[in-house]
Amino acid sequence: MESTAFLEELKALTSQEDVISAGREVxxxxxxxxxxxxxxxxxxxIAQLDAEEKGEEIPENLELLQLKEAFKEELRAFREKRKTLVDAKNAEESTNLAKKRTLINKLRETIQNEENIGAAFGALKEIQESWKEIGDIPREKRDEIQTEYSRLIEDFFYNINIYKQLKDHDLKRNTQMKQEVIEKLKTLSGLASVKEIEHQLKALQNDWEDIGPVSNDEWELLKDEYWKAVHACYTKINTHYEEQRAVLTKNLEAKQELLNTITAVVAAIPETTDLKFWEETTGKILxxxxxxKKIGFGPRKENEEIWLLFRAQCDRFFELKKEFFGDIQQEFDKIAEKKKELIAKANELKESTDWKNTANQLVQLQKRWKEIGNAGQRNEQRLWKQFRGACDVFFDNRQKHFEAADAEFETNLAAKNDIIGKINAYVIPEDKKQALNDLKQFASDFNAVGKVPMKQKDTVYNAFKTALDKHYAELKLEGDEKNKVMFQARLDTLAGSPDSGRLFAREKADLRKRIDQLNHDILQLENNLGFFAKSKGADALKKEVEKKIEKAKDEIVAIRQKIKLIPNE
Structure with a gap:
């Protein structure tokens, strides 16, 4: 439903003439x-938390606030209008009650004092017509007044000796008409709408009273059947309202239990928490x-009061959560300041030509970088690029320094190309184990040759890798076996470099950096899970996120296995 549709629907209900019956709809x-x-x-x-985390402007929903005020004002207008009509209806019913009591007193006086049959019938007719014209009276008085009026009508016909003048045809006709009323009354209890039962019951009772007398022999039986049918209707009406009260009470009890539970959860929040705690507890609160939402309405007054208490507990939880994430960002900022100091030291060393000592110092700075910890999503990636850039300047300069000696690597290049040619010409034997040993020997021979010119190293390595991959593909290796073999081949290649220690260290650093990134992604994904609503669309998205989390965890396991294969040099 569009947001404005709520207000338009409420205005439509307020503008209708009969707002009393619209109370439940409202x-x-x-x-x-x-x-x-x-x-x-x-x-x-959620949007505010996300904006705060990203350092963006915190959004507001002024339209929602305006809509709430407009809806509240319109609801107040409806309730005032309805109260006015209810008060008027109650006043009218009280007036009607007084009128009916006056008619009852008049009927009683007629029965007791009027001896003229014509005058008595005239008075009765006037009383009956006035009785019909009088509207509703208070529900709790209806049965009492109707019973007394019926009894007096009975007394009138029995006490005034008029039955002698009534024709037998009229008595039989009245009997038939009263039987028809009784049959209609019997069908009322089968109606689904209680309001319809009440409406028709009132009309049929009026019809019963308007019908003239019947013979004394038939009266008691008809009267018993009539009141039996009437009481059956009232039983269903009373049962309906009792069941409604029971359901409302049960719903209120369920809401109270849920309020007690959430109150205990919020009250038990410790002073010291972590991200995992807030993720798990957020899931509970949602x-x-x-x-x-699944629990139905409770009694009107209590329902509003308990809702305010429940919402207050929810608001308290999210306030505490917001405070926590504000505090943890301060910790991230402190770590960021320490990493800025490491960046400054790396910048001081990046132009050094003391290749060995400076390399060792930069490696120590890299270790220190890891020990300090993560600086948070806002800082970590930006600072790492600055730090990595300063380190790369030094190592790139060192690499250029040694390029002058590349001439002697031409022989190595020819030897490695010769090995690549042998690999390409190699025919995979049927013995898979023998094939793996041969391919490993090719890798060992290739690494033993030594360095090639810097400009050709990638080309040679790619040609070497392509040749080996072709044979590995012929072996139809799959999954972990293939990944392990191919990664070992790469390590064998790096082992043949004079700078293998740095390359291995860099390989480990890259893999560990990838683990840090995956852990960060997992944390973000798990945090996002706490904000999904339980709808059909949200469940599908939740499953997709859970798959991403499992995939990331599997990749971390695989990377750690790779790190174990890297030599400590």
Missing amino acids: NELNARFEDYVIEEERKLQ HFQEDW
């Missing part, structure tokens, strides 16, 4: 509107909110 609309506001505020909280 309560249901108000509940749906509150659910909508809760969902929008939850989305806004689950409590979903459970609350």
Whole structure:
């Protein structure tokens, strides 16, 4: 539903003439509107947390605030209008009650004092016509007044000796008409709508009273059947309202239990927490909110009061969570300052030509970088690029220094190309183990040759790797076996370099950096899981995120296995 549709629907209900009967519709609309506001505020909280984390401007939803005020004002107008009509209706019913009591007193006086049959019938007719014209009276007095009026009508016909003048045809006709009323009354209890039962019951009771007398022999039986049918209707009506009260009470008890649970969870939040705690507890709070939505209405007054208490606990939790993430960002900023100091030292060393000592110092700085820890999403990637850039300047300069000696590597280049030619000409034997040993020997021979000119090293290595990959593909290696063999081949290649120590260290650093990135991604994905609503679309997205998490964890395991294969040089 569009946000403005709530207000338009409420205005339509307020503008209709009979707002009393629209009370339940308005309560249901108000509940749906509150659910909508809760969902929008939850989305806004998520957007605000995300904006705060990214350092962006914190968004606001002024439109929602305006809509809430407009809806609240319109709801107040509806309730005032309805109260006015209810008060008027109650006043009218009280007036009607007084009128009916006056008619009853008049009928009683007629029965007791009027001896003229014609005058008595005239008075009765006037009383009956006035009785029909009088509208509703208070529900709790209806049965009492109707019973007394019926009894007096009976007394009238029995006490005034009029039955002698009535024709037998009229008595039989009245009997038939009363039997028809009884049959209609019997069908009422089968109706689904209690309001319809009440409406028709009142009309049929009026019809019963308007019908004239029947013979004394038939009266008691008809009267018993009539009241039996009437009482059956009242039993269904009373049962309906009792069941409604029971459901409302049960719903209130369920909400109270949920309120007690969330209150205990919020009260038990320790002073010292971590990211995992907030992720898990956020999931619980969101689950409590979903459970609350599934519970139906409670009694009107208590329902509003308990909702305010529940919402206050939710607000308290998210306030504490916001404070925590504000504190942890301060810790990230402190780590960032320490890493800036390492960047400054790396910049001081990057132009040094003391290749060995400077390389050792930079390696120590890299170790220190890892020991300090992660500086958070806002800082880590930016600072790492600066630090890595300063280190690369030195190592690139050192590499250029040694390029002058590349001439002697031409022989190595020819030897490695010769080995590549042998690999390309190699025919895979049927013995898979023999084939793997031969390919490993090719790699060993290739690495033993030594360095080639810098400009050709990638080309030679790629040609070497391509030749080996072709044979590995022929072996139809799959999964972990292939990855392990290919990674070992790469390590064998790096081992043949004079600078293997740095290359191995760099290989480890890159792999560990990849682990850090994956752990960060997992943390972000798991945190996002706590904000998904339990709808059909949200469940599908949640499963997709969970698959990404498992995939990242599997990759971390594989990378750690690779790190173990790298020599410590």
